[in-house]
Amino acid sequence: MSEKKDNIFRRLYYGVLKENPTVVLCLGLCPTLAVTTSAKNGLAMGIFTSVVLILSNLFISLLRKLIPQTERILGFVVIIGTFTTLSQLFLQAYFPDINEALGIFIPLTAVNTVIYDRAEKYAVSHNAALSIFDGIGMGIGYTLIITILGAIREILAMGTVFGYRLIPAGYSISIAALAPGGFIILACIIAIANKINGGRRL
Amino acid sequence: MTKLIYAAIISAFINNLVLTRTFGTNSLIRDSRDYGSAIRLGVSILIITSLSSVITWPIGRYLLEKFNLSALETIVFLLIEAAVVWLLLALVRKISEKKYQQLSPLLTLTIANSAVLGIILNNVSVGYSFVRSTVFSIFGAIGFGITLILMAGIRERIRYNDVPQPFEGVPILLVTAALMAIAFYGFTGLI
Numbered sequence: 001m002s003e004k005k006d007n008i009f010r011r012l013y014y015g016v017l018k019e020n021p022t023v024v025l026c027l028g029l030c031p032t033l034a035v036t037t038s039a040k041n042g043l044a045m046g047i048f049t050s051v052v053l054i055l056s057n058l059f060i061s062l063l064r065k066l067i068p069q070t071e072r073i074l075g076f077v078v079i080i081g082t083f084t085t086l087s088q089l090f091l092q093a094y095f096p097d098i099n100e101a102l103g104i105f106i107p108l109t110a111v112n113t114v115i116y117d118r119a120e121k122y123a124v125s126h127n128a129a130l131s132i133f134d135g136i137g138m139g140i141g142y143t144l145i146i147t148i149l150g151a152i153r154e155i156l157a158m159g160t161v162f163g164y165r166l167i168p169a170g171y172s173i174s175i176a177a178l179a180p181g182g183f184i185i186l187a188c189i190i191a192i193a194n195k196i197n198g199g200r201r202l
Numbered sequence: 203m204t205k206l207i208y209a210a211i212i213s214a215f216i217n218n219l220v221l222t223r224t225f226g227t228n229s230l231i232r233d234s235r236d237y238g239s240a241i242r243l244g245v246s247i248l249i250i251t252s253l254s255s256v257i258t259w260p261i262g263r264y265l266l267e268k269f270n271l272s273a274l275e276t277i278v279f280l281l282i283e284a285a286v287v288w289l290l291l292a293l294v295r296k297i298s299e300k301k302y303q304q305l306s307p308l309l310t311l312t313i314a315n316s317a318v319l320g321i322i323l324n325n326v327s328v329g330y331s332f333v334r335s336t337v338f339s340i341f342g343a344i345g346f347g348i349t350l351i352l353m354a355g356i357r358e359r360i361r362y363n364d365v366p367q368p369f370e371g372v373p374i375l376l377v378t379a380a381l382m383a384i385a386f387y388g389f390t391g392l393i
Contacts, residue, residue, distance in 0.1 A: 026228075026231065026372045027228065028228070029224070029227040029228050029231070030224050030225055030226060030227050030228060030320075031316075033224040033227060034223065034224045034225075073310050073311075073313060074313075076314075077280050077281070077284055077313060077314065078277070078281075081277035081280045081281075084276055084277075085273060085274065085276055085277055088273070088276075089273055104320065104323055104324060104327060107275065107276040107319075107323055108225075108319060108320055108323070110276050110277070110280060110319070111280075111314045111315065111316045111319050112316075113314070113316075116314050175384075178222075178383075179221060179222050179224055179380075179383050180221075180380040180381070180384045180387075181380075182224065182380075183376045183377065183379045183380035183383065184377060186376055187369070187372075187373040187374070187376035187377045187380070188373070190372055190373045190376070191366075191368040191369045191373040192368070194367075194368040194369075194370075194371075194373070195367075195368040
């Protein structure tokens with residue numbers, strides 16, 4: 001794809017719909033499945049990952065001429081690790097309860113495949129403005145799916161969404177809150193997206 | 203001793219990393235195409251995790267915690283992992299250039315594998331002793347490898363089955379992982 005044809009709206013469209021990181025590219029499944037036991041956790045993780053993604057996309061794009069081609073993974077590790085640590089400190093200072101709820105998956109953002117994929121396939125070969133919008137588009141797409149997944153799991157497992165009760169207590173499918181429930185519900189979401197897209201992806 | 207054996211069984215089967223904590227789900231889906239790649243990834247993760255865990259434990263306990271630098275854990279551990287991978291690659295290169303070309307992309311990607319960093323961070327945050335954390339890393343990685351190999355086997359069978367069209371590709375693998383996870387819950391009765 002040449003840089004002339006590409007623009008910020010195209011980046012947003014690709015990130016949210018056409019190349020949605022979770023349902024089309026199937027990346028970053030580890031945190032997606034682990035933290036989505038409630039819609040609130042999903043939303044928080046989505047926003048956290050998006051912030052790290054946008055910042056690291058910006059810096060990788062700015063430094064793309066300085067990072068040697070052969071050692072680029074090491075460059076990505078340092079940049080993404082730094083922003084994860086910074087964002088984690090911010091979270092610890094202002095939202096300690098969210099930091100507590102997400103636990104080990106906050107530092108694991110430093111190895112989130114969505115961020116690596118965007119760094120490798122996009123930020124390292126495009127200019128800063130486009131890379132920021134790529135990060136924003138991908139971030140919105142990621143947050144959207146992770147929140148939907150969290151909401152579905154929360155309804156099934158606890159009968160609530162963002163804490164509001166929809167189904168009376170006592171009617172719940174407890175496996176939805178465990179890992180197998182996450183795997184199956186995510187599989188259904190991806191299958192629905194495949195059906196809507198009409199064709200097989202990946 | 204019995205405690206350690208229990209810890210080994212727990213970390214390999216009962217608290218299986220991929221199936222109960224979803225660490226490394228991406229590599230489970232991407233690298234289980236055939237037995238060869240599953241075994242290659244499993245063995246490299248085993249070596250990298252055990253070496254990095256042995257190195258990171260004293261650094262985490264005696265350097266970072268003592269000087270109140272726990273915030274830097276993530277990036278320090280990632281760099282140690284990268285150093286271990288770099289050393290391994292240098293070693294492989296000494297042995298044969300062809301193997302190096304073959305393994306280089308796989309090992310470089312392992313730096314950014316959530317299974318490896320997940321095990322290491324978990325060891326430090328739970329506060330295991332040195333022996334316990336080493337056992338946990340080795341058997342956690344073995345459990346991961348077993349899951350990968352099982353997945354590769356199931357994938358071979360799926361290839362000859364008629365999967366509903368929207369479920370082709372990743373979704374059917376996720377459903378497979380879910381069923382494997384339910385089966386692995388059966389191991390809870392083991393201890």
